[in-house]
Amino acid sequence: AQELKFANFTPPFHTVNASVIEKLNADMSAATDGVLTVRGYHGGELGKGPVEQYIRAVQGVADITWGLQGYTSSQFEKAMIVELPGVVPEGKSGADALWDAMDLIGGEFPGTVPVALWTSEPNVMIMREKVVRSPSDLEGLKIRVAGATAGKVAEALGATPVQMPINQVYNALQTGLIDGVFTGSSTLDDFKLDEVANSFTIGAPLGRLSFFAVMGQGSYEALSDEAKAAFDASVGRDVSNNAESAWNATGVAGVARARQDAKNTFVDLTEAEIQAFRDAVSAVTSTYVADVGGDATLAAMQK
């Protein structure tokens, strides 16, 4: 029997556990009659924080790790295109967009075998005391952003982007240090942001987050032929789409719960209102794609 170590920097009930770690465990042990299993090490037990996860897979701290491309965006210049506003077409999953571009972005994952690549639900505006219906409502507001491209989006909408670790956002929203956050609605649950935010704007093209799960090349080579076959059959589009659906479900549940709360204002933008945001941010996407020479990648993601 062989147990693959899957390092998870989030708590065990985080969406990733059921949708990726337990699914891989179920699929691989079914294919090998329980010879090959996957065990999650949660809460950063095998090493703290999201930033170093890719490296930990390459160096064999764990067999499989997962993380956010956005924490080390310089490594994932082309893969990051999927995060930009308006890139993933309506009706297509971010996971499929990433796997369709695999020939072009595969070089950004050296030393590992990709297990899953997927994206979050689209970002929404999570605001405190500020109701946003048009870009002009954001003028001068301080918005927490995760990375450079999200910062450009906030700037294009007239807001002031503020850099801050996600676990400080709760306090910052509460004290009014920032007026809002652009992020996926699943963080409502994960970081309790709905306790301190009271205005939500949904539908604006703000981009999304992207994720990877990878296995270290060394761990992969060490598998027996039979185990390799079971592994190859368990990874890829299928588990990626499974993860993405789970993320979407967490996001939907978070929004549904927040809608129940009478203190909250929900702004569901109309098509005309959305267009104003789309016009404001379209240059961000085209500029980024041009800067990284990503025309072919963009086309593959959108095909």
Added chain:
Amino acid sequence: MRLWPQCRSKRLENIRKLADRLIGLSAAIGSTALLVAVVVVLIDVIGRAAGNPLYGSQDITTMAMTVLVFAPMALCDRRGGHVAVDLFERYFPARMNKLIDILVAIFGAVIFAALAWATWDSAKLSVMLNLSTNLLYLPKAWFQWGMIAFMSLASLGLALRALELSLTGRDVRAEKSL
């Protein structure tokens, strides 16, 4: 122990002088990084209140932190700054305490050498993966190379202390510090 020839002991003292200069320089780099971090945060806070935060301030402060944490490591040991449990020291015979002092210095030298070596490995990966900070694109490897230099100096300082303790009995930690 005292059979160690005079001229070699002299040479050891010269090495100590050179080492102390490097240790002082390293700590000075760390102090500078701390003051830079203070100034950067202040500019960011004041600028943000005026609607104009400092772009990439967190990139600068976190990377300054790698400098201010590791640059003073050598001086920290030079002053005997590493905290140890001294509850049983008085029950140990003097020879054992001396032996422990030498062993601690050797262990420390090995640990900092291992840290430097591991960071060297990791820095090669940073170059391969093109890792940098998110807004200002400060290459991660630059700061890891800095850490390696500081860790190596701390390792050499500890090794020198082990040598001095075992050859001449000199304990720099007890002397007036830098």
Added chain:
Amino acid sequence: MMDTTAGLVGIAVLFVLLALRIPVAFAMFMVGFFGIWALNGLNAATSLLASEAFTFGSSPELLVIPLFILMGNVASITGMSRQLYDAAYAVIGSVKGGLASATVIGCGGFAALSGSSVASALTMGKVALGEMERYKYDPRLSTGVVAAGGTLGILIPPSTGFVIYAILTEQSIGRLFLAGVFPGLLLVSLFVLAVTVLCYLRPEYGPAGPKTSMNEKLVAVSKAGPIVAVIVLTIGGIYGGLFSPVEAAAVGAGAVILIGFAMRSLPLVALWTAAKESVVTTATVMLILIAAHMINPFLALSHIPTLVGGFMDGLDLSATGVLLVILLIYIILGCFLEGFAMLVLTLPIFFPIIVAEGIDPIWFGVLVVLALEMGLISPPVGLNVFIVKSIAPKVSLGQIFSGVALFWFMMLVTLVILVMVPQISLFLPTTMFG
């Protein structure tokens, strides 16, 4: 089974190394490194060495440590700490142990500014230790007060302890913060009571000063104006939304530096010395933190936490019994584990048991954080005691541990009270959130 044996051997070796005076950080590095090597290979061990060093050495949250130390150092060099303690001395110095009580209250106030026990102990230590020495307080009392008072940083909001607990258990951060307020005030009162009783029985611990006139009191208090203004500015700025708690540390440091320049009490040379002292202390503290996080993956790989959870399941206790056993385990684990590492390792095991027993998770959170505070000052691995030792090199570790013993006992009393009267923790969050 072999993994577990390795884990137990590792813990035993750690104890031996610590008893042999191997520096705390070195001992944890060695046990963590060789333990991970044994259970997960040399590559994993080396890789973690580099990645934990970089992760902690570039953490935006931990920047508060050097910044607050700098603030404390500059405050003492410029005489601002002295003015603050002169004021406290003029007001309550005539009471036996008055300055130690004032320090406890100061720690409680500082905890409203800092979410970290380490930063609290460091800053308050820099400000208070020299001053209490000046007024002939026993070093056991002064270091004990600072080490124990510093732990209030994670009970009184804001608190990184509650944030980590909330994220690990999906609880409300806001409720937890509110739940910590009354227990924090209770603990402050019990600390003050302990100081007063001790100094009443043994006046040499905190000798009483001369009585002062109202006029003398007013003069002393007005002289402390600048440092009081800095404290009001930093706390006010956080709650007014001007800056984050981390940034508050830089604002505080910047403010004392500017005041020092303006009052000509801070020559550039002195600022340079303060910066150097600050980074050296930071290096000590950070090396311990990094090393503590080499132990964490080692224990996870040994599966000891899972085993303890299974053992708990097999005991078949009542809800109160389960709660008491878990708290006892936390107090014991707290002796040799860094607090947050302990939460990460154990909560996934204990929390489901707590929920199944119908124990209120917010109340449990307060109890756990208090147990964690006890761990910060209990031997042999007491992080806050090490912190205080790093800024009071002349006082032996044994003296500091004997000094905190009284306060550790008061924490135990508080824990018992909180177990018996859940309303102390739950009153505020229930009133505010319903």
